[in-house]
Amino acid sequence: MKMYSVATGLALALSCSLPATAKTIEIAIGHQSMCTDTYTAGIVVKELGLLEKYLPKDGAYAGTEYDISWSDYSSGGPITNQMLANKLNIGVMGDYPLIVNGAKFQETESLRTLYVAGTGYNLKGSGNAVVVPVDSDIFSFDQIKGKSVSTPVGSAAWGMLLKAMQDAGISQQDVSLKNQSPAVGAANIAAGKIDAHSDFCPWSEIMEFRGTGRKIYDGSQAGVPYLHGVVVREDFAKEYPEVVTAFVKAVVTAGQWIRENPAEAVALMEKWTGVEKEVLYIYFSRGGHLTLDPTIKDQWIEALKFDHKVLEREKAIPPLDFNAWITEDFVKSAYVELGLDYAAEKASVVDPSAANAGLPAEIWHARDGISSYPTLPEFLKAIAEFEATGAKLNATYVYDRTTGLKLFGKTAFYVHGSDGAYEAFLRKPDADARAAEIGGEVIDLPTAVAAFVPAE
């Protein structure tokens, strides 16, 4: 880990000894409005003006003006290229592009980036998923053998796909692997032109929400954490360490704002990004896929090292010195200045299977908002009653019994036990196994709701 206190002190001392002159600091940030896990360091910070709130305005920075610019990208690769050209100082991206960023900079003679904070994570890797057309007869991952599968090569979803194939004993020769962008993959899933598509957040949920796709594999099955983070050019961080700390404070505050009122947050985020609020809710609500936590945990470093090995093997990317690249200095300073306990949050890890146990199912009524139901029968009964009145429901949410993941109610498989109990599942094989175990039957949402239709 790098220490910047000496550099900071020298910079302060030097600046204090010089006559005060007004100067402008350019802060250029690259973010991704179509990648949910980056929002707390991207669109939310931008739209709420959180960076402006925390930028230093006294001491060495007295009279300083800030010229902040935000650039939206479809992927992390171009952000790295723009950072190399010094057109961006700060970049926000997912785990695989982060690694490419660090390695590409370390490949140069004179330039480096620093990984200064996370934005959020899913411990088991949810966020990435493999989706098939909704009417496909593929229900489990091993059925993709001999099929055509597309993925954005180089993305976290590509890495997950390779790991999943390795785990399932499927070689790259066993499938026709195609390189497709998320939008093309989603369109091809809708048109049934591809057998399966592996993508990252929030594309699989967009396909499910629009009724075109169905998950057959969730990233959590790979068991490798999925995380996003913030990288900063080292020369910028050395020159303006307080600005970097201010940015991380904005990231922390953005996470707090979402946690305090997720329904309002996703409604605003829909306006800012164009991604449906019902899709965003599955990420940012209580029990959602994403844990908003900028701390840098040891597990994340191990996960990043694992990801680097995948990229090294498949794409021959340069080596990466993780010790030189990752620094906790800025995120620790941010927590101290915000009066938060960094060590406590760093030690805390949210496992959806434990954390989401017992969380209520939810119904998003188009007019009345979101309501909760402690049990599935109550949830199904409420849907039946709403449908009987012709009420418009934006979305419904349940939790996968196996993984604890939040799901759209309409895409889940339900096991109706002989005792009348209901359980929800993400994957049909899990539901089939449970039904066999308890002597129940596997049904879909309309069938489950039909049992609760009010008598006339």
Added chain:
Amino acid sequence: MIVPARRRIPIIVEAIGAQRGLWFAVVVGFPLMFYAAQLAGLVLRFGDLPNYWTLYDWPSNVRRILVSTPSILDTVAIISEEWLLEIGYMNRDFGHGISEWALNIVPARMFVLMALAVMLATVLVLRVQCRRCGLALPASSPVAAGLGSALVGFTSITMYWVVCCASPTWVVGLSMMGLSVPLSLWIEPIGPWITAAGFALLAAAVYAASSPGKEATRCGRSSNPTPFDLRSHGT
């Protein structure tokens, strides 16, 4: 007989001078055709016409890189990836739009293409010269020129498919056109060698087409013409 390269230079210069219009047309037209072909390929491949374009302030960006990059080697590498123009298709079905594909004009790549076009044009005017003198044309020259152009052309592709997170490289263009992903990725590291091989073939083509012996026989000169001979003889 092996003739030193310096003795071929007057022949090349005269051939270019004699066919100045054709030579310039190829030098300027080839890169334009190359980009037009890439754009047409993208439109045919994806079935959508381009719906956005962005012009980048290349000189300012280069200035910024020069000022902020300590190493000369790094500076050259970074500038070689700087874009001048991006023209592509934005899919607005998702979010506020996501760029699906783009053709980029990269000045550094344009320079490589111009070098390719210069060599190709030179081979062409030398062969026109041969034809005008009524001699049999050396078969090796056009084959080498064609193969060399193809190799340099492949590595100069600047079609970028915004497949998330993957850094844009020339092999993405190959992948977009149907080459398998593993093969594309396997080829990527040898790109500079492919380019070098292409230029070597083009140089060989120019060398073969500028053989003074053949020129002399064809045009009734001595087998070792002087620059004066060539200048005075013309075509």
